[in-house]
Amino acid sequence: MLYDFHTHTTLSDGVLSPMELIRDCIVNGYSALGITDHTGAGTIGRTIREVRRDCELAAKYWGFEAYPGVELTHVPATSISELAAQALAAGAALVVVHGQTPVEPVEPGTNLAAVSCPDVDILAHPGELTEEEARLAAQHGVFLEITAKNGHCLSNGRVARLALAAGAKLILSSDTHEPSQILTEEFARRVAVGAGLEGKDVTDVLVTNAEELLAKIRRPCDQCRGAAGEDTEARGLTAGKEHPPSPPSGAMGDKLANGRQTTHVVLPSPELSLRGRGAGGEAAVAVVGGRLSEESCNEARGIFDTRGPAREPRPHPHRLRPGR
Numbered sequence: 001m002l003y004d005f006h007t008h009t010t011l012s013d014g015v016l017s018p019m020e021l022i023r024d025c026i027v028n029g030y031s032a033l034g035i036t037d038h039t040g041a042g043t044i045g046r047t048i049r050e051v052r053r054d055c056e057l058a059a060k061y062w063g064f065e066a067y068p069g070v071e072l073t074h075v076p077a078t079s080i081s082e083l084a085a086q087a088l089a090a091g092a093a094l095v096v097v098h099g100q101t102p103v104e105p106v107e108p109g110t111n112l113a114a115v116s117c118p119d120v121d122i123l124a125h126p127g128e129l130t131e132e133e134a135r136l137a138a139q140h141g142v143f144l145e146i147t148a149k150n151g152h153c154l155s156n157g158r159v160a161r162l163a164l165a166a167g168a169k170l171i172l173s174s175d176t177h178e179p180s181q182i183l184t185e186e187f188a189r190r191v192a193v194g195a196g197l198e199g200k201d202v203t204d205v206l207v208t209n210a211e212e213l214l215a216k217i218r219r220p221c222d223q224c225r226g227a228a229g230e231d232t233e234a235r236g237l238t239a240g241k242e243h244p245p246s247p248p249s250g251a252m253g254d255k256l257a258n259g260r261q262t263t264h265v266v267l268p269s270p271e272l273s274l275r276g277r278g279a280g281g282e283a284a285v286a287v288v289g290g291r292l293s294e295e296s297c298n299e300a301r302g303i304f305d306t307r308g309p310a311r312e313p314r315p316h317p318h319r320l321r322p323g324r
């Protein structure tokens with residue numbers, strides 16, 4: 001099992017095209033890959049669009065799971081939640097934030113903004129992490145990164161120690177910019193151990209946490225949700241942060257956002273409420289991470305409850321994974 005959810009291509013400052021990166025990762029034995037090029041506000045849409053096409057190609061012909069994401073990089077700290085929502089709305093499967101590292105002058109406040117935003121999946125190389133930020137990362141389900149990348153890795157020990165103490169989940173990534181930086185299982189393990197992790201903590205960072213994140217980013221979009229019955233149970237409340245390219249029928253998106261800037265809709269799946277997992281409404285509240293009002297969530301629940309039992313499975317072209 002080898003996972004890596006933070007890598008770069010020629011769409012930012014990497015040297016491999018997305019397709020080259022995917023192929024090299026397959027050769028190295030990767031189980032799944034996240035492609036997260038540096039973006040600001042202007043490049044989110046095209047980055048996701050372009051990478052997604054290659055991810056779909058790899059899924060279709062090689063059965064390989066690669067996901068398009070972004071690494072919000074050197075953006076104003078106070079813009080992070082807005083840009084993370086923008087990335088999800090653009091179809092990003094994965095939102096990484098370039099953390100405050102010892103080797104680059106990222107704006108102070110970036111780590112805090114990232115761990116405070118439930119739309120963020122990974123805070124990358126957060127070398128200047130504080131105890132409070134680690135606690136917030138645990139609270140909001142933001143993974144803290146142990147990095148294999150030169151320079152950024154100087155603070156791995158600090159990040160590991162604070163994350164473990166706070167109960168925040170760690171994830172290990174390569175931050176690959178060139179072929180030599182692509183992980184192997186052996187090297188990933190060495191980096192984890194080098195960060196001071198031992199025993200179960202090594203397995204957690206390399207496998208358990210990575211698979212948890214993978215389950216989260218496999219979330220289908222709204223158009224696909226009807227076909228998602230088989231894994232809804234497993235996804236549970238982490239099925240949040242769905243990212244429909246366009247609002248489902250009824251255009252709940254803007255209406256539910258109640259004037260906030262959220263453009264993606266987050267609702268419990270029909271299966272979730274039908275199975276009586278403690279009310280679709282609760283799920284809705286949980287998955288939106290407080291960005292929508294309770295009133296909106298009640299409205300969401302109403303809409304879902306009137307949808308009735310699970311619909312007939314239908315093709316789900318937006319899914320990246322083949323054969324499901």
Ligand SMILES: [Zn+2]
Pocket residue numbers: 008012013014038177
């Ligand atoms: Zn870079």
Ligand SMILES: [Zn+2]
Pocket residue numbers: 006007008071124175
């Ligand atoms: Zn990076």
